Every structure is written in C-alpha cells, then in structure tokens.
Amino acid sequence: MTNKKQDKILDVSLLKRLSHYIKPYRLVFIGVFATVILLAAFTTTIPYITQYVIDNNIAQQDSKSFLFFIVIMFGLLLAQTVFQLLFIYYAGWLGQNVVKDIRVKLFNHLLQFKMKYYDSSSVGVLITRAVTDMERIADIFGQGLFMIFRDVLTMVVVSGVMIYMNWKLSLIVFAMLPLVLYATRIFQKYMKRAFEDVRTEVSNLNSFVQERVTGMKILQLFTREETEYKNFQKINERHKKGWLKTVWYNSIFFPIAELSSSITIGLIVWYGGLNAVQDNTVSLGDLIAFIMFIPMLFRPLRQIADKFNTLQMGMVAANRVFKVLDTTSHIDDTGTKEVSHFNGNIAFKDVHFSYVADEEVLKGISFNVNEGETVAIVGATGAGKSTIINLLNRFYEIDSGTISIDDHDIKDLTLASLRSQIAVVLQDVFLFADTIINNITLNHPEITEEQVHNAAKEIGIHEFIMTLPNGYHYNVKERGAMLSSGQRQLISFLRAYVTNPSILVLDEATASVDSYSEQLIQNATDKITRNRTSIVIAHRLATIKKADKIIVMDAGRIVEEGTHDELLEKQDGYYKNLYEVQFLQAEEV
Incomplete structure (x- = not known):
C-alpha cells in the first residue's frame, strides 16, 4: 500500500x-x-x-x-x-x-x-x-x-x-x-x-x-x-x-x-x-x-x-x-483558571514521571515549599533534580500524582498564566543573536529599558553591562558567543528578575566562571530570591547553607529533607556523605 x-x-x-x-x-x-x-x-x-x-x-x-x-x-x-x-x-x-x-x-x-x-x-x-x-x-x-x-x-x-x-x-x-x-x-x-x-x-x-x-x-x-x-x-x-x-x-x-x-x-x-x-x-x-x-x-x-x-x-x-x-505532541492547554500572582505555596504529591515509558525518573516524590521559602534540591547527577523544574512549568506531563501551586492543580491553570509567574534560570544559558536589552526583555512590550536599568542596578550587574560596547545595545551574537559563561549567566539572572515572578527556579552553575562573576552571581542570587518562593538546584555550599530547606534526592526518590544543620546531624546520612565528598571539597578548592 x-x-x-x-x-x-x-x-x-x-x-x-x-x-x-x-x-x-x-x-x-x-x-x-x-x-x-x-x-x-x-x-x-x-x-x-x-x-x-x-x-x-x-x-x-x-x-x-x-x-x-x-x-x-x-x-x-x-x-x-x-x-x-x-x-x-x-x-x-x-x-x-x-x-x-x-x-x-x-x-x-x-x-x-x-x-x-x-x-x-x-x-x-x-x-x-x-x-x-x-x-x-x-x-x-x-x-x-x-x-x-x-x-x-x-x-x-x-x-x-x-x-x-x-x-x-x-x-x-x-x-x-x-x-x-x-x-x-x-x-x-x-x-x-x-x-x-x-x-x-x-x-x-x-x-x-x-x-x-x-x-x-x-x-x-x-x-x-x-x-x-x-x-x-x-x-x-x-x-x-x-x-x-x-x-x-x-x-x-x-x-x-x-x-x-x-x-x-x-x-x-x-x-x-x-x-x-x-x-x-x-x-x-x-x-x-x-x-x-x-x-x-x-x-x-x-x-x-x-x-x-x-x-x-x-x-x-x-x-x-x-x-x-x-503531529499532536503538545501540552493540552485545557486549564481555565488565570492567576495574575502566586503566593508561592508549592506541593508535589506522589508524583511519578518517565521520559521513556516504563523507565521512571521520578518515583512517587512528595514535598512542600511554603510561601517565601528558598528550597535547595541536591543529589547526584541523574537523581531527577532538573526534572522537577521541567514538571513545575508543565514542559512535560506527569504520569500520576498532582502538582499544585496555592492549592491550584497546575493542570487547571492556563499555560500562559502558569509560566508567566515562574521565572527559570537554567544551567545552560541560551542567548539569541540580538542585543542584551532584547535578550533580557525578549521583546516584551511592557518591560521598558528604564526598568531593565533599575533591575540591573538592584542586583549589581549594571556596571558590568555598561563596560560592553554600546552597553545594553551590545549584540551578543549567536548563543551569546561574545560573552563569557559567567556574563551569560548574569544576563539570564536579570532576564528572570525583570519579569517580577512569583516563583523563581534556579539551576545554579558556576563551576566554569571566574571568581568575579561568581561573586556577582552570588549577590544576584541573594537579591532575586529574597522574599520570593525559590527552588534552587544547588551547586554551591553557600547557597545550600542559606536555604530554608534542603531536599536530597537519589535515583528519583527523596531520601532526606531538612535544614543544613539538621541533615548533618544524621549519622551516615546521604546528605552528610554528599556534603563531605562533594560540596565541602568543592568549597575548599
């Protein structure tokens, strides 16, 4: 045929x-x-x-x-x-x-x-x-x-x-x-x-x-x-x-x-x-x-x-x-609720998820993030940390369980209202072949250049941008090739901050940046997470210590949960071993 x-x-x-x-x-x-x-x-x-x-x-x-x-x-x-x-x-x-x-x-x-x-x-x-x-x-x-x-x-x-x-x-x-x-x-x-x-x-x-x-x-x-x-x-x-x-x-x-x-x-x-x-x-x-x-x-x-x-x-x-x-490979935008602001209470309840059928990445995880809290998620590579970010934004559909924000199942919300209130700073920063100002605003008509300047000053990166030729109108070329990895990361922080999100998600990555950029990123992180519900995939000890709660993951499951001090008190705990082997050594280096 x-x-x-x-x-x-x-x-x-x-x-x-x-x-x-x-x-x-x-x-x-x-x-x-x-x-x-x-x-x-x-x-x-x-x-x-x-x-x-x-x-x-x-x-x-x-x-x-x-x-x-x-x-x-x-x-x-x-x-x-x-x-x-x-x-x-x-x-x-x-x-x-x-x-x-x-x-x-x-x-x-x-x-x-x-x-x-x-x-x-x-x-x-x-x-x-x-x-x-x-x-x-x-x-x-x-x-x-x-x-x-x-x-x-x-x-x-x-x-x-x-x-x-x-x-x-x-x-x-x-x-x-x-x-x-x-x-x-x-x-x-x-x-x-x-x-x-x-x-x-x-x-x-x-x-x-x-x-x-x-x-x-x-x-x-x-x-x-x-x-x-x-x-x-x-x-x-x-x-x-x-x-x-x-x-x-x-x-x-x-x-x-x-x-x-x-x-x-x-x-x-x-x-x-x-x-x-x-x-x-x-x-x-x-x-x-x-x-x-x-x-x-x-x-x-x-x-x-x-x-x-x-x-x-x-x-x-x-x-x-x-x-x-x-091809009908799209997220069903059948939600009817539109929310202009979230308080920031997030709940994952028995969430199962798999990228490939019968190969679960998340195996029934449950946790809560309260309004205004900063929660750090730690764990070995492949534990499922980044998957949580993808699911919160409904980039993928969960297999079972529920994810809710302020007691609203995210499936009941329109995709536009959900994603407009969640800003994400990814580990792999993507910049378009355009000016810095356009990469920050993404041509959003309601974000003015003056707002961008003020936001950059607030998180301490205005001076860095002004050192570039043409300042905010400097063309970074394809994928931001004209900037260092640390500079691209700073631009992504500002891009998230100017949207004034209700919830902030950070995939911190500073392993390949210089000490000056790392300090700017740390200051930017402190500023944009203040009084705002934040989920941070932590790569630095300083961020982990400041978190209100730490969720420890392993092989798609939450194995421990608590503050930094609480988790260190657990003898032979997963976090304690991870802290001594990974975070502490990285901090000393």
Whole structure:
C-alpha cells in the first residue's frame, strides 16, 4: 500500500489540503487560470493565421490583406508577452503567499510542542521543513500546477485545431504520442522515487552540518576534525548520488522526447510534401502550420514531465511539512483558571514521571515549599533534580500524582498564566543573536529599558553591562558567543528578575566562571530570591547553607529533607556523605 501511494503521480488529498490555503487569494487564483486559457488561445492562433496567409496571400500572390494579418500577428505576440508576464508574476506571487501562511502556521505549531518532541527530533530536519521544504511548496504554484495546466490546455487546443485543419496529418502526429506518453509516465514514476531520496538526503545533510557547526568547539577539542570530515564525505556522496539519479532519468527522457518530435516533423514533411506535390490534398500552409504545431504539442508534453518533477518535489515537501503540522505532541492547554500572582505555596504529591515509558525518573516524590521559602534540591547527577523544574512549568506531563501551586492543580491553570509567574534560570544559558536589552526583555512590550536599568542596578550587574560596547545595545551574537559563561549567566539572572515572578527556579552553575562573576552571581542570587518562593538546584555550599530547606534526592526518590544543620546531624546520612565528598571539597578548592 505504501509503495502504491508513493508511486501516485498526483496526491489529490494533498492538493485538496493545499487548496484551503488558496481561499484567501482565490481572485488571484481565478485570474491566473484565466490567463492560462488566453495564453493557450494565443499560442494556437498564430500558426493558424500563418497557414491562412501562406495559402491565401503568398501562394495566390495576393497582397491586399497581407499587411493586416501581419499586424494581427504582431498584436497577438504582444498580448501573449503581456499575459505571459502576468501569468509568471501572479503564479509566483500566489505561491509565496500560500507558503507564507503555511510557514507561519508551522512555526506557531512548533512553538506549542512539548519538550519531549524536541528531545527526539533533529533540529536540522525541522529547519529543512520550515525553510527549504517551504520553497518547494511555493514551486507547486509558481512552476508546477499552473504550468502543467497551461501545457495540457495548449496540447488540447493544438490537437483540436490540427484535426480541424487536416485530420490525415493529425493522425501521423498522434501516432507518435503514445510512445512519448508512455515514456513520460515511466519517467514521472521513477522521478518521484528519486526525489523522495533527494529530500531525505537533504534533511540528513542539513542535520549533520547544523549539529557539527553548533558543536565545533567539541570537535576541535577532541581533534575529531578528520573523522567528521570523512563522515561528511559519506553523507555528501549519498546526497550527490540522490541528485545524479534524477539527472540520469532526465538525460534518458528528454532526448527521447526530442527524437520523437524530430521524427514526427520528418514524417509530416515526407507525407505532406508528397501529397502537396502529387495530388494537392495538403496545402503548403497546412505543412508549415503543422511544422509549427508539432513543437507546440511535443514540447508541452516534455515540459509537463519536467514540471511534474517540480510538482512532485513540492508535494513531497508538502507531505513532510503536513506531517509536522499533524503531529499532536503538545501540552493540552485545557486549564481555565488565570492567576495574575502566586503566593508561592508549592506541593508535589506522589508524583511519578518517565521520559521513556516504563523507565521512571521520578518515583512517587512528595514535598512542600511554603510561601517565601528558598528550597535547595541536591543529589547526584541523574537523581531527577532538573526534572522537577521541567514538571513545575508543565514542559512535560506527569504520569500520576498532582502538582499544585496555592492549592491550584497546575493542570487547571492556563499555560500562559502558569509560566508567566515562574521565572527559570537554567544551567545552560541560551542567548539569541540580538542585543542584551532584547535578550533580557525578549521583546516584551511592557518591560521598558528604564526598568531593565533599575533591575540591573538592584542586583549589581549594571556596571558590568555598561563596560560592553554600546552597553545594553551590545549584540551578543549567536548563543551569546561574545560573552563569557559567567556574563551569560548574569544576563539570564536579570532576564528572570525583570519579569517580577512569583516563583523563581534556579539551576545554579558556576563551576566554569571566574571568581568575579561568581561573586556577582552570588549577590544576584541573594537579591532575586529574597522574599520570593525559590527552588534552587544547588551547586554551591553557600547557597545550600542559606536555604530554608534542603531536599536530597537519589535515583528519583527523596531520601532526606531538612535544614543544613539538621541533615548533618544524621549519622551516615546521604546528605552528610554528599556534603563531605562533594560540596565541602568543592568549597575548599
């Protein structure tokens, strides 16, 4: 069944789905089709007039209406040029507008996906869907569908005029058509398969390059340049072979089409010439007109095959894009409650969660965070600390249990109101290729630059920002490459602080920052957590000691809970051992 579906020349259901995006531009759509009809009429009229002029003026040596028909032909050529221009422009205009709408819908759809989707999806593939595949969809209208309709209509009109003028000569032309039609059918079938392979290899190539460019520092640190170069050669070779397959099919089909056209013209000249000389059943005008008609019949047939390539590439791309649009990997925003402020009482009750089915990461954890408290979460890597942050913001859905804030189950809250009251500073700080002010406000219309300046002064990082060229308008480039890790962390603290959140979540990470930045981060942490409910994944002893409560996790379970002093009093306690082995040694270093 799958192979049959892939071999279909046209996927009607896919075209029908695309037609929904044409509705806002249906007047342009109708206008383009009307232009196609006029172009087909102009194309066939000129040879017909040529036949009439040769038989009635040139052959009869009558010049009375000769100039009139020359002017008519010139007018038709001029009109054909104008309508051809309108056709090409508005067909392309329609394609780009349709793609604009689909791209906006796709990007909005991507914004709604939950993190689990991105955990298992290639960034390069998604970029291909949003950029390269979209241009292929635009070609469906600009170079595919309308062009095919124009060529088919031209062939139908040309065939009708030929039969009307001389049915015997027409039979000779039509006798060659089955061969070209059969070759076209085979060509289209194999080309669609080839384009499927091409699109797959393009996605693989995009993914490979995007990941290696992003991780170039790691490749160079571990001297993997030569290995990755060889891997790239293999992927690039597959990409080349995919395209060469399409070139091979083209190199076979187009000479066959040209040869068929030439043979047909030869047969017309031979048969028509004999009849013109022997019994005058074929006029010289008929012969010239048919020589003009044959390319008009065979060239569109060849072009249809070429445009089918474009159409099929567009349909393959559309199918891939619609697969993403049909993906329902999003958090159900069915909550109805909107809260403008939280007091900050957080409760996890018997929460179970797994990223992968039957592999629990959290195994029935329960804890409470009271209003205004700072709670530190500690534990070995993989204990489930960061998962708590993800679940509090509903980046993932829990398997069972409840998470509530101020006695509101977070599932009953709208995602916007929930996340707007929780600010998160992640360990891996992400900055956009934009100015510092835009990275802080994220273009929020209600956060002014003056508010940002005041907030920066409050947490003690205004002077650091002002030392940069252009200050708050300094462009940090992609992923904040122009800043150190400590500076990026400070920007993320300010980004969280200016939103004035009810709840603050910090994934502290200062292992790779200098002592000056670490002191600024410590001061910023003290400031933004003051009188605010805060959950901190602690990496420093100073933060842990200041916490009102410490939650100790191991293998997805809470094993201990209490203050720093209380937990140290437990003989052979998990926290005490962790403190002596990890935190105390780190502090001494």
